[in-house]
Amino acid sequence: MSALVSVRFRRGPLELDHTVPAAQFVALVGPNGAGKTTLLRCLAGLEPDADVEWHGGRPATFGYLPQRVSLYPAMSLADNVASSLRFAGVHRRDIAARTAALLTIVDIGDVANRRPHEVSGGQRQRAGLARAIAAHPAVLLLDEPFSAIDVTTRAMVRNRVIDHIRDSGARCIMATHDDADLAASGAARVDID
Amino acid sequence: MYALAAVPAILLGAPLLALLWRLPWTDLTDALTSEAATSALGLSLVTSVIATGLCVVFGLPLAWALAVGRGMPTRVVRAFCLLPIVLPPVVGGVALLLAFGRRGLVGQWFDGAGVQLPFTTAGVVLAQAFVALPFFVLSVEAALRQLDEEFAEVAQVHGASPFRAFTAVTLPSIGPAIAAGAVLAWARALGEFGATVTFAGSLQGRTQTLPLAVYDLLERDPADAVVLSALLVVIAVAVLVALRDRWFSIFRSAEP
Numbered sequence: 242m243s244a245l246v247s248v249r250f251r252r253g254p255l256e257l258d259h260t261v262p263a264a265q266f267v268a269l270v271g272p273n274g275a276g277k278t279t280l281l282r283c284l285a286g287l288e289p290d291a292d293v294e295w296h297g298g299r300p301a302t303f304g305y306l307p308q309r310v311s312l313y314p315a316m317s318l319a320d321n322v323a324s325s326l327r328f329a330g331v332h333r334r335d336i337a338a339r340t341a342a343l344l345t346i347v348d349i350g351d352v353a354n355r356r357p358h359e360v361s362g363g364q365r366q367r368a369g370l371a372r373a374i375a376a377h378p379a380v381l382l383l384d385e386p387f388s389a390i391d392v393t394t395r396a397m398v399r400n401r402v403i404d405h406i407r408d409s410g411a412r413c414i415m416a417t418h419d420d421a422d423l424a425a426s427g428a429a430r431v432d433i434d
Numbered sequence: 435m436y437a438l439a440a441v442p443a444i445l446l447g448a449p450l451l452a453l454l455w456r457l458p459w460t461d462l463t464d465a466l467t468s469e470a471a472t473s474a475l476g477l478s479l480v481t482s483v484i485a486t487g488l489c490v491v492f493g494l495p496l497a498w499a500l501a502v503g504r505g506m507p508t509r510v511v512r513a514f515c516l517l518p519i520v521l522p523p524v525v526g527g528v529a530l531l532l533a534f535g536r537r538g539l540v541g542q543w544f545d546g547a548g549v550q551l552p553f554t555t556a557g558v559v560l561a562q563a564f565v566a567l568p569f570f571v572l573s574v575e576a577a578l579r580q581l582d583e584e585f586a587e588v589a590q591v592h593g594a595s596p597f598r599a600f601t602a603v604t605l606p607s608i609g610p611a612i613a614a615g616a617v618l619a620w621a622r623a624l625g626e627f628g629a630t631v632t633f634a635g636s637l638q639g640r641t642q643t644l645p646l647a648v649y650d651l652l653e654r655d656p657a658d659a660v661v662l663s664a665l666l667v668v669i670a671v672a673v674l675v676a677l678r679d680r681w682f683s684i685f686r687s688a689e690p
Contacts, residue, residue, distance in 0.1 A: 285591045305591040311584040315606035324602065328593040376592070 242429065243296070245412065248283045250291040255279060257433075261414060263297075264429035265407070269416040271433035277416035278308050280433065281382045284414065300380040302329065304373035304411070308384040310365045312357040318368040319344060319353040322375050329376035343371040346401050348394065362389045370402055374409070381406060383415040387422060399425050450667065457664050458657045465661035473639045474647035474662070481555065481643060482623040485562035486570075489619045490612070493570040498600075500571065501578035512575075519568045526564055527632025534560065534633075557634035558641050562623035569622050573615030577608040614677055621673040625666065 245263040250256075257276045261267050261284075269277045283291035285305050304325070312321045323340045331339065344350045347367035352360050357368070366389040373381055387399050403426045406413050415422065416433075423430060458465065465471060500512050518526055534541040534551045544551060551557045581604065589599035605612075627645040634641040636650060644662060651659035 285587075287587050287591070302593060303591050305588055307584055307588060309584060311582065311588050313585050313589070313603045313607065315603075315609060324589070325592045327602075328589065328598070330593075372588075372592075378592075382591075 245296060246284065247294045247296070248280055248291060250276075250279065250283050250288060252279070252290070257283070259431060259433065261431060262429050263412075265410075265412055266403075266426040266428035267412075267414045268423045268426070268428035268430050269414065269433050270418070270423075270430055275433045277433050278384055281305075281307075281384050281414065281416055284380070285382050300378075300412075302376065302378040302380070304376065304378035304381040304383075306366075306369045306373040306381075306383045306386055308416075310357075310362075310369040310389075312365055312368055312372070314357055317354050317356055318349055318360065318364070321357070321368055322371045325372050325375035329378075331376060339375070343375050346374075346405055347371045347398055363391050366390055367398060370398070374402065374405055374411070377409045378411060381411050381413040381415075383413065385417055385419075386415055387419065388417075396421070396425075453660060453664055453667060456657075456660050458661065461657060462661060465658040466665070468658060470638060470642075470647055470651060471658065471662055474642055474644045475665075477555070477558070477639070477642065478624055478644040481558045481562055482620055482626075485559045485566055485623040486616055486620040488559070488563045489567045489570040489623075490616055493567055493615070493619075494574060494612070496567075497571045497574035497578060500575045515571050516568050518565050519572075523565055523626065523628025524632050525628075527561060527629035530557075530561060530564060530629060530633040552633055553635045553637070553641060555634075555640055558630055558643060561629040561633045562626045565626050565629055566619035566623040570615040570619040573611050573618060574608065577611030578604075581608065617673055617676055621670065624669065 242262040242264060244260045245267075247260045249258050255276050257280055259280060269280060271277055279288070282288050283293055285303060286293075312318070313324060316324065319340055322343050323336050326336045326339055341350070344353050347370050349360075349364050349367045349371070352364055357365055360368075366386070370383070370386055373383060386402070387395050390398055399422065403413075413426070413428075415426075415428070417423070422428070466475075496515065500508060500515070503511070521529075531538065531552060533539050534544065534557075536542070536545045536550070536552065541551060549556075551560055585607075586599045586604050589603045590596060594602060624643075625645055626643070627649070630641065630643060631646055631649075636642045636646045638647075638650075642650065644666060648659050648662045648666070651662065
């Protein structure tokens with residue numbers, strides 16, 4: 242398979258030299274501390290010292306779900322999701338409807354008006370997922386995207402989000418420890434160790 | 435131990451009790467509506483609010499620069515910013531005269547442009563902003579330092595410019611610190627005496643703010659001075675209630 246992007250990065254004992262294939266879904270798999278999170282940060286452009294080469298040119302738009310989710314603390318979950326649409330320049334009149342649809346996909350409509358510290362870790366992760374996929378970015382960078390969601394609904398949320406990504410045509414690069422994430426998305430596997 | 439603890443408690447409490455004790459309850463309205471009182475009250479409110487506004491507008495970028503800055507230059511600038519807190523206010527007033535007076539370092543240009551600061555209402559605002567600014571900057575800088583940087587990064591990955599990420603995401607999340615800093619700065623500006631009297635004088639209706647009026651009235655009409663003092667005490671208590679535990683956290687987290 243052709244290469245999508247190559248990353249070289251060194252910090253202390255951590256040395257990354259990886260090529261991500263041009264599959265729609267790519268799973269970064271490896272033990273804690275191997276550098277999956279750092280690799281995603283490099284791809285997101287958050288590590289200025291990283292040597293990142295996008296073989297087809299750097300994508301114009303990104304969606305990002307960091308491991309700690311990092312929702313905007315002063316905004317409700319709905320505003321967190323809507324913010325991505327605003328930053329992407331989506332027209333004002335379309336934002337409310339698109340936000341509502343996204344909240345439905347991850348099933349947090351009932352807590353949409355609460356702020357991040359008022360909801361559970363799983364609900365924060367769902368909101369972070371919706372925020373990442375909201376504006377149909379060209380490339381999605383998801384760090385353990387379904388790990389905090391309760392087991393009973395995880396499969397449902399996973400399938401819905403993966404379907405949404407598949408339909409939007411975005412490329413999705415995710416760090417994961419969960420074989421079910423690979424199975425559901427049919428992701429190409431990149432071992433990080 | 436309790437006996438020893440009572441000594442400072444009396445030291446702090448007795449003056450306030452004495453103030454209430456001597457308050458001429460029957461003449462309260464007369465004292466508060468006298469010309470000296472109303473003009474001082476009006477002037478104090480206007481100047482302290484403008485000074486607070488200046489602190490917010492100029493203090494925010496300064497606090498941000500101090501929060502993200504590293505190394506020696508940042509430490510030097512921070513020291514200058516904090517100086518007015520420990521400086522005797524009257525010395526601040528002298529320094530302001532030397533800087534912004536008619537023949538001052540900067541003031542000569544203002545004078546050339548026809549702008550006069552010393553002994554004007556604008557001078558009052560400048561003196562208040564000078565002493566109040568550190569309180570605002572300290573409060574906001576501490577909040578910015580404690581902030582997790584990751585959510586501003588997320589905003590930028592999602593297409594926000596650094597400026598947009600700051601205004602849309604970072605600024606709202608330090609709203610409480612901005613409010614607390616503004617209240618502290620306003621309280622400091624309202625109570626300003628030394629720098630104001632030195633730099634702006636005590637002209638009724640132009641530069642005589644509440645604290646200056648209290649001092650002035652103490653010789654002519656002590657009862658009225660007590661009433662205005664009590665008014666300032668009420669405002670101070672209201673500020674403490676509004677800030678509650680924030681007051682202490684501001685100073686705890688001032689240094690990195």
